[in-house]
Amino acid sequence: MIRTNKELFSYITNLVLSGSAGSFSEHHYAPLQRILVEGKNVFSVYIMKSGIVKCYLTTDTGSNFIQEFFGEGELFGEIELMDDSYSYCTIEAIDDVTVYKIQKSDFLRLLDHDKKFNRLFIEALISKLKYKATRHSYNQSHIIEDKLRRLKMKFPELEEVISKQDIADYLGITLRALNRTIKTMSQEINP
Amino acid sequence: MIRTNKELFSYITNLVLSGSAGSFSEHHYAPLQRILVEGKNVFSVYIMKSGIVKCYLTTDTGSNFIQEFFGEGELFGEIELMDDSYSYCTIEAIDDVTVYKIQKSDFLRLLDHDKKFNRLFIEALISKLKYKATRHSYNQSHIIEDKLRRLKMKFPELEEVISKQDIADYLGITLRALNRTIKTMSQEINP
DNA sequence: TACGTGGCCGGACAAATGTCCTTTATGGTA
DNA sequence: TACCATAAAGGACATTTGTCCGGCCACGTA
Numbered sequence: 001m002i003r004t005n006k007e008l009f010s011y012i013t014n015l016v017l018s019g020s021a022g023s024f025s026e027h028h029y030a031p032l033q034r035i036l037v038e039g040k041n042v043f044s045v046y047i048m049k050s051g052i053v054k055c056y057l058t059t060d061t062g063s064n065f066i067q068e069f070f071g072e073g074e075l076f077g078e079i080e081l082m083d084d085s086y087s088y089c090t091i092e093a094i095d096d097v098t099v100y101k102i103q104k105s106d107f108l109r110l111l112d113h114d115k116k117f118n119r120l121f122i123e124a125l126i127s128k129l130k131y132k133a134t135r136h137s138y139n140q141s142h143i144i145e146d147k148l149r150r151l152k153m154k155f156p157e158l159e160e161v162i163s164k165q166d167i168a169d170y171l172g173i174t175l176r177a178l179n180r181t182i183k184t185m186s187q188e189i190n191p
Numbered sequence: 192m193i194r195t196n197k198e199l200f201s202y203i204t205n206l207v208l209s210g211s212a213g214s215f216s217e218h219h220y221a222p223l224q225r226i227l228v229e230g231k232n233v234f235s236v237y238i239m240k241s242g243i244v245k246c247y248l249t250t251d252t253g254s255n256f257i258q259e260f261f262g263e264g265e266l267f268g269e270i271e272l273m274d275d276s277y278s279y280c281t282i283e284a285i286d287d288v289t290v291y292k293i294q295k296s297d298f299l300r301l302l303d304h305d306k307k308f309n310r311l312f313i314e315a316l317i318s319k320l321k322y323k324a325t326r327h328s329y330n331q332s333h334i335i336e337d338k339l340r341r342l343k344m345k346f347p348e349l350e351e352v353i354s355k356q357d358i359a360d361y362l363g364i365t366l367r368a369l370n371r372t373i374k375t376m377s378q379e380i381n382p
Numbered sequence: 383t384a385c386g387t388g389g390c391c392g393g394a395c396a397a398a399t400g401t402c403c404t405t406t407a408t409g410g411t412a
Numbered sequence: 413t414a415c416c417a418t419a420a421a422g423g424a425c426a427t428t429t430g431t432c433c434g435g436c437c438a439c440g441t442a
Contacts, residue, residue, distance in 0.1 A: 057324075059328060059332040059333075063332050065328035065331055065332055067327075067328070079317050079320055079321050079324075081317070082314050082317050088324070088325070111313075115303060121313070122273070122312070122316065125316040125317065125320060126269065126270050126272070126273050126316065129270055129316065129319055129323065130270050130279065132324065132327065133248075133258055133270075133279065133280070133323065134279070135327070136256075136323065136327040136330070137248055137250060138250070139327070140256055140330065141252050141254050141363065142250075142252065143427090143428070144428080163389080164391095165389080165390095172331030172332065173429075174429075174430055174431080175389095175391095176391090176392080176429085176431080176432095177428085177430070179390075179391055179392070180391095180429085182391095183392080334397090334398065334399090335398080335399080354419075354420095355419070355420065355421095364399075364400090366420085366421095367402095367422080368398085368400070370420075370421055370422070371398095371399085371421095371422080373421095374422080
């Protein structure tokens, strides 16, 4: 649910600490602030230093669909990197957030000259792919109760950290359906 | 719906033709033959030369969920590349299929020594990511009729090439629901 | 205190989708 | 030809999920 990337995080941290990569700058965001906005041009790649953001897009039906929550070490803005496109989603801070920011051109240079970084980046992409594939197939083939159970298993502190509406948007369901399911499940435990 | 990758295809074709990459071997498959099987170890990366395959996985509910259809230039087996893992999906030929196959170790060497190839690979991953993200959010926020309309728009020859069951598995719905929707839509046109 | 505002909860009903089962082609094969 | 497997189509019903709505509660502010 909250995606992280330890390896990338520690590698970037070392890069920054050693001062060998002056191209990284650090930025802070308060809850509800938006780091990227759907439809706007993206000029940098971002890597999470601390906090949690949600990555979502607004569909033509008006509802929000949450792609992922990002925590320590996850990167975003990379999809818009290659084709100079507009951001296909919005990134919004959930709590206090710190990110490393690196300009496209610097990022591409790093990718070319730093083999280790290149490999870590590829692994990050592959990890995202795998995650998305699994999630989509699970979502399409299970009822809400199963999805919720799975989510709670993987992320027990769920309801303390993420709002109900966000959980619903993440599961691709309505708030009503989420509440209904929570009720049903609690009744199954205490009949 | 049927994913392709022109740039990668022509680059690989040139590599193979120029003989500079002896590590590629060519393989043929007949319809229904399986190139990768879910749960089995993967030792190579594959790139489609011709034909169409379906990439699907069987969920714990017994239904099949089709991740993507691959055509010319698309690659698969790359997810299993980095973490030495088992295949998370099955790749099955739909018509006559030819693929280029390259061993993991050769692939990794190529990735390290061929900058252009490295970049094409990253772009391929990013393209898949973007596609998956869009598809999942669309699927979760629209009714079947919308999904089907969108699919037909993007891929008009749909029903001639892909079986009804496969279309249903791709949309994450039952065959019954697909038939019902097709009927409804045809009645809307000829009332 | 009184009054909004927003998050959370749930009733009642409608719409979408799944399940189960039967029928009708269609193609291959004994 | 007769037989069998398999794709396609759809009827009848159950389940799941969405829509619309009103109520409750906590919190900030006039």
